[in-house]
Amino acid sequence: MPDPLEPFDPTSSRRRFLQVGAAGAFLCTIGGETVSVAKRGDAAKADAAAAKVARPPSLVGRAAATKPAAGTGAKVEPTEQQTYVTPSPQPGGNRVEYWIQAVETKWTIVPSKRDDWHDVKIPGTSTFTATVYQQMTEGFAAALGPAAIPGPTLHAEVGDVIVVHFRNAFKKLDQAVTMHPHGVKYNPEYDGVYLGQYTRAGGFIEPGEEFTYTWECVPESVGAWPYHDHGPNHTLNTFRGMFGSLVVREKGALVPAVEQSLFLHQLQPPVTGLKRSYQCINGRAYAGNTPIVRARVGQEVALHVFGMDNNFHDFHIHGHRWKDSAGAFVDTPSVGPNETTTVHFVEDNPGRWLYHCHVFSHQDAGMAGWYLVE
Numbered sequence: 001m002p003d004p005l006e007p008f009d010p011t012s013s014r015r016r017f018l019q020v021g022a023a024g025a026f027l028c029t030i031g032g033e034t035v036s037v038a039k040r041g042d043a044a045k046a047d048a049a050a051a052k053v054a055r056p057p058s059l060v061g062r063a064a065a066t067k068p069a070a071g072t073g074a075k076v077e078p079t080e081q082q083t084y085v086t087p088s089p090q091p092g093g094n095r096v097e098y099w100i101q102a103v104e105t106k107w108t109i110v111p112s113k114r115d116d117w118h119d120v121k122i123p124g125t126s127t128f129t130a131t132v133y134q135q136m137t138e139g140f141a142a143a144l145g146p147a148a149i150p151g152p153t154l155h156a157e158v159g160d161v162i163v164v165h166f167r168n169a170f171k172k173l174d175q176a177v178t179m180h181p182h183g184v185k186y187n188p189e190y191d192g193v194y195l196g197q198y199t200r201a202g203g204f205i206e207p208g209e210e211f212t213y214t215w216e217c218v219p220e221s222v223g224a225w226p227y228h229d230h231g232p233n234h235t236l237n238t239f240r241g242m243f244g245s246l247v248v249r250e251k252g253a254l255v256p257a258v259e260q261s262l263f264l265h266q267l268q269p270p271v272t273g274l275k276r277s278y279q280c281i282n283g284r285a286y287a288g289n290t291p292i293v294r295a296r297v298g299q300e301v302a303l304h305v306f307g308m309d310n311n312f313h314d315f316h317i318h319g320h321r322w323k324d325s326a327g328a329f330v331d332t333p334s335v336g337p338n339e340t341t342t343v344h345f346v347e348d349n350p351g352r353w354l355y356h357c358h359v360f361s362h363q364d365a366g367m368a369g370w371y372l373v374e
């Protein structure tokens, strides 16, 4: 493998080009066109292809479907022969509403230009244009959260419905995007997936448009799950930041004192246009830039760890171990693409600890952070 700290330079040698290029390369199938995203600048090709994807004919008459009276059980506009009913909360459940927009934003991967773990400088620019989900106040009146990687964490309980008022607020990128959840129950209207001629209302939200998703929290939804873009250009948009988490609890369950979602993913030159690749946690690389998790002895700690790229990752915290879902003690479980593992323990070991992906080429290129216990 190439030294991940070496700048990416496709002209330096063919061997390096093949190695580094292959490491970050992927194919986007966009509206019937296959685009290779393999080297710096290739993201623009995928964006250009996505701009040409036509509104699916299945969405004729879509205006009525974009704004169903969510929670009232009103039927959305049929887009095929079958119609679907907007679900309502179970008795005792709530409508948990969010306003979330898709935006482009300048994002810096290593703001401190340092790796506090190895106590070295990380030179060079690490700023690129990310695509992200941003939480807004009711009616999209104002920003409620930052335009950041990852998007907001959504919280709900079994019996609730999560209602996401979603807006595509892209300014420069001319392409449809969506919000596709894992873990919750939804009918095809609220799947948030582009399916060509079979696309339903929630699967193609163009710049300036809004759509309201309604997702049910059923008993099988308990846990932490990712959401991400699943529009025509979903692979690229997800790789450059369009993802977040949703956490569903049993009714009345207590919230852990320390709870944090951690996304393990890489930001590679074909996606960012930067000279080198970064192994990231929540869009940031190297200890001091990645999330600093803090806890006190005796507190319940839950860390939801997601794989959010093409790789498998091994999540490790020094000084700690916990039980997996099968009841076995672990300290380095693996997560694959869009898979979640929850680290769950009562804190019993004070100190400055490192957490990191234990794939060695990932940990050394930034996929690490601090866990501080008083």
Ligand SMILES: [Cu+2]
Binding pocket: 264, 311, 312, 313, 314, 357, 358, 359, 362, 363, 367
């Ligand atoms: Cu990893």
